[in-house]
Amino acid sequence: MPYFDAASSVPLHPVAREALIASLDEGWADPARLHREGRRARVLLDAARETAAEAVGCRPDELVFTPSGARALHTGIAGALAGRRRAGRRLVVSAVEHSAVLHAAAAHEAAGGAVTEVPVGRTGRVAAADFAAALGEDTALACLQSANHEVGTEQPVTEVAGLCSGAGVPLLVDAAQSLAWGRAGEGWSLLAGSAHKWGGPAGVGLLAVRKGVRFVAPPPTDERESARSPGFENIPAIVAAAASLRAVRAEADAAAERLRVLVDRVRARVPELVPDVEVVGDPVRRLPNLVTFSCLYVDGEALLHALDRLGFSVSSGSSCTSSTLTPSHVLRAMGVLSEGNIRLSLPPVPGPSAEEDVERFLEVLPEAVREVRGQLGAPAGPLGKPEEAAASEAYAAPEEPDERGEPRQEAAGEERTASAEPSHVTVDALGSLCPLPVIELAKAIGDVPVGGVITVLADDEAARVDIPAWCEMRGQEYLGADGTEFRVRRLD
Amino acid sequence: MPYFDAASSVPLHPVAREALIASLDEGWADPARLHREGRRARVLLDAARETAAEAVGCRPDELVFTPSGARALHTGIAGALAGRRRAGRRLVVSAVEHSAVLHAAAAHEAAGGAVTEVPVGRTGRVAAADFAAALGEDTALACLQSANHEVGTEQPVTEVAGLCSGAGVPLLVDAAQSLAWGRAGEGWSLLAGSAHKWGGPAGVGLLAVRKGVRFVAPPPTDERESARSPGFENIPAIVAAAASLRAVRAEADAAAERLRVLVDRVRARVPELVPDVEVVGDPVRRLPNLVTFSCLYVDGEALLHALDRLGFSVSSGSSCTSSTLTPSHVLRAMGVLSEGNIRLSLPPVPGPSAEEDVERFLEVLPEAVREVRGQLGAPAGPLGKPEEAAASEAYAAPEEPDERGEPRQEAAGEERTASAEPSHVTVDALGSLCPLPVIELAKAIGDVPVGGVITVLADDEAARVDIPAWCEMRGQEYLGADGTEFRVRRLD
Structure with a gap:
């Protein structure tokens, strides 16, 4: 059963599973305690921090573990804003950041701060010059994702980091989609990630704050994790997260090469196989494992369910999903079609049948789209898409009245x-x-x-x-x- | 190797371990997704919530999972204060709450709120009348632990809850030490707990908020956990936490009976075996598994290390511990001796050798105290404790100068x-x-x-x-x- 929703979460990497189970017996005690159980837990925690820091490219004392990627972003943004309060209260973010960043930005605004959103082009990429232009005298912090979670577009992190540095503004990079690939960019001041995106367990995020970056963790805190992330440490999960990050990174280049070929195939063939499709995201500067397209006249949720029944797990940025009535802010910011939106994100450790799975997906997709369009009464005829009039016979009139209000x-x-x-x-x-x-x-x-x-x-x-x-x-x-x-x- | 620090953290309950491993394969996906992996994860999460809610005594939709007990307290306090902002900005807490509550109170005060600490008596128990007297017109929230984590004294939660209710003030109960025993009291408005205290994994706290309690979760939030606890849910750990809570509770009464006998023995025999000891905490209204005593003329950390070398893991509220230079705020509020402080907390699932372990502890303790006193040059002579002059020969003069400043x-x-x-x-x-x-x-x-x-x-x-x-x-x-x-x- 092919799972193509790796950008949401991936199954535990075998290394993570092994490390998790192995450390259940050694890592349950309080690492702040002086007794032998506490000391053992502390040893595991310290070793995991070193492993993770090496993979991230920072010093161990610059890295703390948080309960999730979202909490790492929330803490990182609040802490950097508080640390730079004297510089000003403006936060600069790209318009296509993860909702965790935008929620933190909204909280900042509600508390009297100012937020500037930097627009993106039609591929979802910010122009470094636009980002630099948004940095003002009063800018306390800037946030830029390493790569977009919905369309896969990689952002010019290194270039933007250089411009931020020139302006004296720390840059926080949301590297959730990129840490598995080792492609988070250079020059950041703060970096956040999430273990369950790279095959680690849920319950572990990481936040790196470079030495010299002013940082005041949002209260309340306690003595744990350098007083930056309160609450008892989840050591077995942290050990598993660190071990799997190292393992995934060791395999990343080979996996990326293999996945890029499959994603290229989807990008090329979907528009050939299905009429009225827009493949979105940057065609070149993108994650190796992710492709997104939108289908005219299609209810994204209906298509997702149709694919699910056919055995394919994908996600959708359409507004027609159960959890939200507003379309993806990413697609909106890009100015591309949001209806009939489907995201395929292949697991960073491709299974042996990955190629076969993708081929099967390409086989079943056209009929699945046709069916959904038929149910909705999608338009046929010369203005539909004249040059493909032959294919438009599938755009049948609805046979039953639409349930959602005709x-x-x-x-x-x-x-x-x-x-x-x-x-x-x-x-x-x-x-x-x-x-x-x-x-x-x-x-x-x-x-x-x-x-x-x-x-x-x-x-x-x-x-x-x-x-x-x-x-x-x-x-x-x-x-x-x-x-x-x-x-x-x-x-x- | 006897582990007597259950109030800090306990090893995974076998049921938790089994549930955790079993749900690693089913619980890794995003429960907000519509595909089969997401739906499976959602089913596990919903079932765990029902199990936990039943154990806590609330409705499933009143309970959310948080990343830790500390975060449950932080969120619960901030959310209830924000929800009741119109009523006023005063927070009432007992003086012996867990540091997570006191940290939240300090953050509230730093943000312009007011905090009233209700004092405790020499046994560490608040008088319900004192608590009621502290509730004013402007009180937004009151916090009272179910039982104290350092000395085991149970608080009059049900009585205080009735008084709070009469005053129209919601009561938040920190039930971290009591959930395993099913003794959190009745009538609370909010309740917080922590899974690793009852044999669940780290990384799981719970927060129950009764319907009708005004609550505004501290921003930023997201759509997860009723918009009260942001970040990707740690489902395998949540499943394990709920399963082990049910299992521990099924065994609680029998375990409590057995442990109470052992703790009574320690309470009675330590003062007989060791001169100049004060057993602290309420002798009757207390947790069944916890006993704390302080030894005059003893460095708590040195005694802890001595016991660790003898194979016993305990904790200490003395200021002579590595993580802090201030003595336990609990012992201070009680007005009891903080030096030479030792807390024994037996695991809620007593092992087969629990009785034997306690006997061995009682055997080795006197000599361990004698040694530490000897090293420090503790006083001998008639004013030491006249009626035990014979025993005071152990109070030898120091043979080497004290390292820490003579x-x-x-x-x-x-x-x-x-x-x-x-x-x-x-x-x-x-x-x-x-x-x-x-x-x-x-x-x-x-x-x-x-x-x-x-x-x-x-x-x-x-x-x-x-x-x-x-x-x-x-x-x-x-x-x-x-x-x-x-x-x-x-x-x-």
């Missing part, structure tokens, strides 16, 4: 009956969730002549991302939105 | 040479660490007549606790301190 296209009838080809059509998709507003737009645009305007009424959050993205993909002109009114001019 | 008793010479029995003697113990100032006091008090006064100059933190405690034990009159000058009147 779009009231009839509401536009007043204008549509006024002429066979009115110069302005309104489609009412209020109450419809993604991808229905875009489907209605695509179906109705043929009703206006070239040069005519279509207005879509939509209150789903995803429409703000997907209507402009559709225009970009389809070569139509997006005229902008006013509240829940989106206006599009037909160009061809 | 007390300059000669400094008192001016007055001492003025008369054979001057009415006022000064002992200069500045720079000497505990227990030396008390040893010097005991040696010198015979130099003044009954009714005379002796002044001890001491700058060690422990002197403030131990000089009054010595007077109480010895029936001398403590006249008070002025900075580093402690004055004592000889009464017999």
Whole structure:
């Protein structure tokens, strides 16, 4: 059963499993105690710190373990902001940081601080010059991920670190997606990571703070982990995390080479196999194991379930997922389609059947997309994608009414009956969730002549991302939105 | 090798070990994901929450898992204070709470809040009436431990909870020491616990917040654990924690009965076997597995090391421990001797040799204390403890100079040479660490007549606790301190 959601979490690396079990008997005591059980636990903890520090590229006394990657980011950001309070209260982050960074930024703002988001281009990469331009006199801290968790784009960490250093601003790097590959960049002041992303157990994050970086850990703290991460240390898990980081790194280059070939194949073949797909993320400067694409006229969650039934575990940044009604902030910041979004992230230790699994995925994907599109009544016809009219037969009309609120296209009838080809059509998709507003737009645009305007009424959050993205993909002109009114001019 | 430090941490319960290993393969994925691995992880997490909630006595949706007991307390206190901000900013805590509570209280105070500490009696127990008296109009939250971690005294939780309820103040109970026994009390609004205290793995705390209690989790949070405890859930450890809590509780009554007999034996026999010992904590209302005593004229850390060499792992609240130079705040609040402090806490699942281990401990303890006293030059003679003069031969004079700064008793010479029995003697113990100032006091008090006064100059933190405690034990009159000058009147 192929698991393609490594960017969320990966199974325990065999080395982690072995180290975890082996240290259950030696690592349960309080390392702050002076008795033999405490001293044994302390020895394990110290050794794990040395191993992890070597893998991260810092001194052992610069590294503390935290209960998770999110907590490492929260503590790192709060601590650096507090340490640099005299310099100012501005935090600079890229627009595509992990939500843990953005949550910390929101907390900072709620407490009276200021936050600047640096925009990214269509590939999800920040321009180092844009990042540098955002650094002001009052900037206490800057945050940049090593690579994006949703689209795999690697950020110019080393270049940005140099510019931050020049501006006297510490840079915190969220290296969660990159530590397994040893590609976190150079020159950072703080770095955070998460063990369950590299095959270590859950419950272990790490935070490195370079000597000389002003840091005041957010209270309350205690005497543990250099007074930076309170609470009893989870030593067996820490030992397992450190051991597996070393093991994964030893295999990383060979694994990356092998996975890059598979990901290249997905990137090339998905658009050939499935019409109306946008592969997103930087085509070159990217993680070796991750590829993301979005499918027009597809409900991402429905496609995820269809793939799950076929035995493939993937994730989706679509707003149509259970945990959220807003589309991925990453895709939104990139200005790319969020509907029908699928992320494949292959485990950093590829199994023997990895290639076969990817081939099977490519085999089943087209039919899975076709089915979801059919259920939603995705548009067929010349404006769908004229050159692939043959393939568009699959865009069948819906056989059953949509469960989530049928779009009231009839509401536009007043204008549509006024002429066979009115110069302005309104489609009412209020109450419809993604991808229905875009489907209605695509179906109705043929009703206006070239040069005519279509207005879509939509209150789903995803429409703000997907209507402009559709225009970009389809070569139509997006005229902008006013509240829940989106206006599009037909160009061809 | 007997391990008597269960109040710090206990080895994994066999049930925890089994559950942990069994769930490594099923519980590594992200429970927020919709794919089968995510759903499997979610099922494990939900089941563990139900098990833990049942053991705690709350609804599953009232309980979240945190990365540690300390973090559960930090989050619980901050969240309840924020939720009740309109009611006021006062936090009421007992003086003998765990440092995690006191650290949270200090953070609250540093952020502009107010803290009231409710004093305890000589057994370490708060009087419910004192606690109620501390609740004011502006009290947002009150905290009371179920039982004290250093001396085992159980607090009147149920009674205090009733009084808090009457005053409209939520009560947070730190149940870390009591969950294994099912004796956390009734009527609490919030409750915190820590798995490694009951035989679960490290990395798991729990926080229960009753429905209806206003609670605003400290930011940043995320969507995990009801937005109360951010970061990826450590599911295998959570599963193990819940399973072992249930298992330990099933065995708790039988274990408690067995351990109470052993602890009673230690409480009764230590003062018979060792001169000048004070057994501290409530003799009846106490944890079944914990006993603490303090030995006059003993360096707690030295005794701990001596016992460690003899194969016994214990802990000490003396200031002479490696991690701190201040004596236990618990012993200080109780007004009992902090020097030569030893805590025995037997594992809640007593091994087959528990009784034998305790007997062996009682066998070796007297000689271990004698040795440490000998090395320190503890006082002999009639004022040591007249009725046990025979035993006092062990209080030998030091054969080598003390390493930690020899007390300059000669400094008192001016007055001492003025008369054979001057009415006022000064002992200069500045720079000497505990227990030396008390040893010097005991040696010198015979130099003044009954009714005379002796002044001890001491700058060690422990002197403030131990000089009054010595007077109480010895029936001398403590006249008070002025900075580093402690004055004592000889009464017999």
